[in-house]
Amino acid sequence: METSLNDSKAWVMTVTGPFSSAGRSQGGQPRLPTPPTGWPIGSYETYEEAQRAVDYLADNDFAVQDVTIVGVDLMLVERVIGRLSWGKVLGTGAVSGAWFGLFVGLLLGMFGSEGVGYAPILVGLLSGVLFGLVFAAISYASTRGRRDFSSASQLVAGRYDVLCQPRNAEQGRDLLAKLAMRSPGSVS
16 A cells, blocks of 8 residues: 555545556546546456456556556445354454454553563463454354354456557557467457
């Protein structure tokens, strides 16, 4: 993550990730959510294929700062991981509480007046386990059996379009056509 101070003295955070635009010049970036602009130069079934196309453009010295990958037909996909039970919930709560308690105990032990000892670490660990158990039990009990499973959610698109600003769209389309001819199964 990088932070910068803009003209109005407010902190702006840029998160670098597969869907971020970190590395682009911030001068032309909209400050509010806006629809993407540009001409379509390729369309792909998976994000990996769209990312590969943009990487190909970059490898061929194309002005990739004019390119945008747009997920179309967005879906929220929730994949069920497993069934929850009191044993799993309490076990997970105890383990997460233990890690936090161990961290707090280590800090107390390092910065305590008696030097590094085992008592603060043991107290932190036991307190963490206790609080982890209590909070996990309260959280699970509050669902009243309406959600007896764990899951992971993910935002996915039905297709991924690669857009380019008009000044370079024709060149980008030509390069992606060469990529499509090289690799069977690509959509462009």
